[in-house]
Amino acid sequence: MTMNKSAIQFSDVSLSYGTSDNRVEVLKGISFSINADEIVSIVGPSGSGKTSIIMLAAGLEKTSSGAIKINNEDITNLNENALSAVRRQHVGIVFQSFYLIPNLTALENVLLSLEANQKYNKDEEAISLLTEFGLAHRIHHLPSELSGGEQQRVAIARALINKPAIILADEPTGNLDETTSKNMMQLLFDYTRAQQTSLVLVTHDNDLAQQCDRIIELKDGNIV
Amino acid sequence: MFNYQQWLFIHRYAIRDIRRSYKKLWVIAITLFISLLLLSLTFSIKQSLNDEIKSNSVELLGGDVQINSGITPLSDERLLQLSKLAKVSQTVNFFTMLSKPGEGAVFTDLRSVDEHYPLYGVVQTEPAGAREKLLVETGAPAVLINENIQNQLQLKVGDELKIMSTIFVVGGVIVSVPDLTNSAAFGEFAIISKNEYDKFDLRTAGSFLHHDTRLKIPKSNDYDSIVDAVQSLLADDNNIRMKLPSDSAQSLRRIIDNFSNFLNLVSVSAMIIAGIGISNTLLSFINQRNTSIAIKKSLGFSSQTIQLIYFYEILVVLLSASIVAYAVGVLSPLVANLVIPASFGISLQPSFSLLDYANVAFIGLLVVLIFSIPSLYSIPSIEAAALFRNTFQSVNLHFSAKNILYLLILAAILVAYFVLQTRQQTLTLSYFFAFFVSMFVFYGVAKFLIFVLRQLPAFPNNTYKIAYRNIASKKSLAPIITISLGIGLTLLLTLSFVADNLKREIVQSIPSMAPDLFFISVNKDEKEPLEVFIRTLDSDAIMEFNPMVSATFVALNAKPIESLVSRDNRSHWAIQGDRRISWSVEPPEDNLIIKGEWWKPGNSEQMLVSMDSRVAEDLGINVDDEITLSILGREVVGIIKNLRQVDYRGMGTNFAIIINTAFAQQLPFEYVGTLKSEHPSGEIQSQVLRQFPNISAIKIDRILSKVGQIMNKIFIAVTSISLIVIVIGMIVIVSAVMVQTSLRKYNNLIYKILGVDFATILKAMTLEFAIIYLTLISFSISAAAFASYYVVENIFTLQWQLDWGLTLMLTASTGIVTFALILLANKNMFNPAVYPLIRNE
Numbered sequence A: 001m002t003m004n005k006s007a008i009q010f011s012d013v014s015l016s017y018g019t020s021d022n023r024v025e026v027l028k029g030i031s032f033s034i035n036a037d038e039i040v041s042i043v044g045p046s047g048s049g050k051t052s053i054i055m056l057a058a059g060l061e062k063t064s065s066g067a068i069k070i071n072n073e074d075i076t077n078l079n080e081n082a083l084s085a086v087r088r089q090h091v092g093i094v095f096q097s098f099y100l101i102p103n104l105t106a107l108e109n110v111l112l113s114l115e116a117n118q119k120y121n122k123d124e125e126a127i128s129l130l131t132e133f134g135l136a137h138r139i140h141h142l143p144s145e146l147s148g149g150e151q152q153r154v155a156i157a158r159a160l161i162n163k164p165a166i167i168l169a170d171e172p173t174g175n176l177d178e179t180t181s182k183n184m185m186q187l188l189f190d191y192t193r194a195q196q197t198s199l200v201l202v203t204h205d206n207d208l209a210q211q212c213d214r215i216i217e218l219k220d221g222n223i224v
Numbered sequence B: 001m002f003n004y005q006q007w008l009f010i011h012r013y014a015i016r017d018i019r020r021s022y023k024k025l026w027v028i029a030i031t032l033f034i035s036l037l038l039l040s041l042t043f044s045i046k047q048s049l050n051d052e053i054k055s056n057s058v059e060l061l062g063g064d065v066q067i068n069s070g071i072t073p074l075s076d077e078r079l080l081q082l083s084k085l086a087k088v089s090q091t092v093n094f095f096t097m098l099s100k101p102g103e104g105a106v107f108t109d110l111r112s113v114d115e116h117y118p119l120y121g122v123v124q125t126e127p128a129g130a131r132e133k134l135l136v137e138t139g140a141p142a143v144l145i146n147e148n149i150q151n152q153l154q155l156k157v158g159d160e161l162k163i164m165s166t167i168f169v170v171g172g173v174i175v176s177v178p179d180l181t182n183s184a185a186f187g188e189f190a191i192i193s194k195n196e197y198d199k200f201d202l203r204t205a206g207s208f209l210h211h212d213t214r215l216k217i218p219k220s221n222d223y224d225s226i227v228d229a230v231q232s233l234l235a236d237d238n239n240i241r242m243k244l245p246s247d248s249a250q251s252l253r254r255i256i257d258n259f260s261n262f263l264n265l266v267s268v269s270a271m272i273i274a275g276i277g278i279s280n281t282l283l284s285f286i287n288q289r290n291t292s293i294a295i296k297k298s299l300g301f302s303s304q305t306i307q308l309i310y311f312y313e314i315l316v317v318l319l320s321a322s323i324v325a326y327a328v329g330v331l332s333p334l335v336a337n338l339v340i341p342a343s344f345g346i347s348l349q350p351s352f353s354l355l356d357y358a359n360v361a362f363i364g365l366l367v368v369l370i371f372s373i374p375s376l377y378s379i380p381s382i383e384a385a386a387l388f389r390n391t392f393q394s395v396n397l398h399f400s401a402k403n404i405l406y407l408l409i410l411a412a413i414l415v416a417y418f419v420l421q422t423r424q425q426t427l428t429l430s431y432f433f434a435f436f437v438s439m440f441v442f443y444g445v446a447k448f449l450i451f452v453l454r455q456l457p458a459f460p461n462n463t464y465k466i467a468y469r470n471i472a473s474k475k476s477l478a479p480i481i482t483i484s485l486g487i488g489l490t491l492l493l494t495l496s497f498v499a500d501n502l503k504r505e506i507v508q509s510i511p512s513m514a515p516d517l518f519f520i521s522v523n524k525d526e527k528e529p530l531e532v533f534i535r536t537l538d539s540d541a542i543m544e545f546n547p548m549v550s551a552t553f554v555a556l557n558a559k560p561i562e563s564l565v566s567r568d569n570r571s572h573w574a575i576q577g578d579r580r581i582s583w584s585v586e587p588p589e590d591n592l593i594i595k596g597e598w599w600k601p602g603n604s605e606q607m608l609v610s611m612d613s614r615v616a617e618d619l620g621i622n623v624d625d626e627i628t629l630s631i632l633g634r635e636v637v638g639i640i641k642n643l644r645q646v647d648y649r650g651m652g653t654n655f656a657i658i659i660n661t662a663f664a665q666q667l668p669f670e671y672v673g674t675l676k677s678e679h680p681s682g683e684i685q686s687q688v689l690r691q692f693p694n695i696s697a698i699k700i701d702r703i704l705s706k707v708g709q710i711m712n713k714i715f716i717a718v719t720s721i722s723l724i725v726i727v728i729g730m731i732v733i734v735s736a737v738m739v740q741t742s743l744r745k746y747n748n749l750i751y752k753i754l755g756v757d758f759a760t761i762l763k764a765m766t767l768e769f770a771i772i773y774l775t776l777i778s779f780s781i782s783a784a785a786f787a788s789y790y791v792v793e794n795i796f797t798l799q800w801q802l803d804w805g806l807t808l809m810l811t812a813s814t815g816i817v818t819f820a821l822i823l824l825a826n827k828n829m830f831n832p833a834v835y836p837l838i839r840n841e
């Protein structure tokens, strides 16, 4: 496996919702490829299909036509269980609303990502990552006891701990204030670079988009 | 499929989840606990009741087997063989004169007993321990007498009495003997030792002797095989009659049968109710956690793993609930002993058995498996995609073809496993069947309601619109709510109706089964003077006299009846030994003719017979059949003219067989009668006996107190079980409420944010509930009335009555409690601050 192999590859992917008379065409045959150590941002007006791309890449949505490869594996026709396997091995997701499991502590939330991959008893690894994220004193707290920024740092740790090939982040800082956002993104950039993980970042923030290696701009379901 | 590490993870995760959110599992735990408790209670009540009846009836019979060899004793050879099988005790009964010089003599039922007598129970005497004096060989032999003899001959302990030509000394007064049934002996009754009897040397005297041999089978031995062995030992002698304990508890048979039927119904219902409760609470549990489930999926956990985690949690809950439930069930007799007044004479023993526990736990496991499948299979339909769009829709029970197949297989195993353990198998099977049918009915009701609402014009009213949307929307939970509430309410009503009818019968039976005195051998000419005389003693006494002769059932359509009816036939008692038969011109009051017709007066040549319909059914007797009765030694063939529903609840003597008066008048007959009086029965008895020396007056309150004890026990059991049923009924309703809570909370908050005022939301909720509940009530009441009618009339063979007061009370209180629960579950709607609630969602 060489480093320049593509992590994500969309070939002529279309996505539409609804039945014939009431059809919404969200993506109209888009193609792009993201390399294994690339950081790419997706921008575009609301409703242009950014989230849809992330969902397709995560295997949480099925294409209407076209093919998607994750780590060179065609996932277009995989079943539910196989998609789960691809997701837990190669993909980390960061949501706008953090989505930590409310009755698990920060540490347990991070461990869960390892446990999905049958890696057990890796507490030390998780603790050291959380410590690097400045959460040493919050390891055993429940999400409800953490601030938004802290929650998002836990969520990023959860996505990274598994050393996935791809991180998908849909407006990860949308719920945070400016300084917190900046710190957060710095963290994310540093770690993805260090681990040579590809990052797909959906954002409305132009500054942020500019810091990425490449920008994919969407409009009306097409890449412009 | 899963390796050890993964199982370990599932185990750890589940345990941690339970520890942290046990509050959300408590409804499941309590549902399981109560229904398993009810299950183990019904098992243990059945067991302890059977034991109680068995020990009582063994005492009443005086042994595990009673062998009556008539005027001759069993041969020494036979006795030797019997003594190898069991402990043997011999008694001889005969009537003779007891005389006290100067005071006169009384005609007495004299019983001679060997040293083993009584095999069961004790002979109570005044002074205590006088029974031992019978064994003393030195000096004048002892005799024990009863109160009547004591009164009539003015005797005291130590006085001399002459029997035959031997002088006896009164050793004590008999207070009670355990085996009362066939000694019609509370007229004048005395006991001497068998040794003294042997000295009379009556063998050649041709007296009318009753030789009884009773057996006590050692506890460790196999009862049935010994009984069989005894039977084959005696089979070659037609003069020998064998009696078993089950034959002596006849008066209780019906109620005991009914009661165990009732228990079956209850335990089937308990499981089903628990099942619905589990499936509902689990569904709401899953809905409350759909975010967590979606997150796990986004991390790459498969639906299967998540299902296993939750299933594992339920299993842990099941395990603990079943242990606690079984422990409480085992210990409940001790609590019952504390609660039940001592005067009932009931003392229950807790009995623990690992097998019983396994049984309860296994049934619980099957129920959990069956009812958690449709809930757990809703997990695959929770999508991680929702995390991107922030939309969480509540999921519904999931029925795929594969699911339904699993469900059918598991349900078949459960039904088979359960039914095979019960005695009334077809009946139990039909309970299950009725339940499945009513599930479909209520599903239909829900769909019908939605259909009707959609047809109605849209009222331009906010309250109505909200209520309408909640019921008739595409993702509505109305069908689940309707099924759960409907089944819960129907079972609640059915069981209450059945229990109500059963209780009524028991209450009526307790006093009516306890007349104080029983008169037999009342001469034709003595009947009226006796009635007049009793009136002078107590003008309010309730008396009933019936003419009767003794008859033995010999043959049916010329075939020997013994060859047609097996010993475990429910109505075997009717063909056993001497039965009293009576006659009348009109059918007895309350006895409904259900087949054939009553006869016209006359026809003295031909014996016409009216028969208890239940006995007839059991023995396979029909109208126009010929039965042969042996009446006073003469065999008479009669024709069955009609079958009658006998109401055994009356205080009178009830007769399974009644014949036509014209024929009966040619027979030499006597009267039997019952008396109930406020006055002390002993006094009436001795006055009557002094006035009418030929009549036997038996004080039966002692016999009946045993019957009464069992009745009381059943009554208490029925009452307490109905209370528990109400509790589990409520649990289903709670679970039904919980299913819709999370969805409703969210909707209500949105309405509130949109500015719909509180009063409108409240009104809409009330309207929605009223629409569903009122639709249900009519269906539930009809279904419950129908089901309870069927059970009460056809299975219990009682007269069914619908208690409207009870119905109204149950439906109203269920409605109120349910609605109160709905409001309680949505209590944060009353909170004025809306926004923080949304953030916490």
Ligand SMILES: Nc1ncnc2c1ncn2[C@@H]1O[C@H](COP(=O)(O)OP(=O)(O)OP(=O)(O)O)[C@@H](O)[C@H]1O
Binding pocket: A017, A018, A024, A026, A044, A045, A046, A047, A048, A049, A050, A051, A052, A053
């Ligand atoms: N289930 C669905 N059915 C029909 N249309 C849908 C569905 N889900 C999304 N859409 C449509 O797809 C389009 C793209 O949605 P998407 O969430 O990808 O946009 P987006 O670029 O992420 O927008 P935003 O910046 O507002 O998050 C939208 O117009 C939306 O209305």
Ligand SMILES: [Mg+2]
Binding pocket: A050, A051, A052, A170
């Ligand atoms: Mg979006």
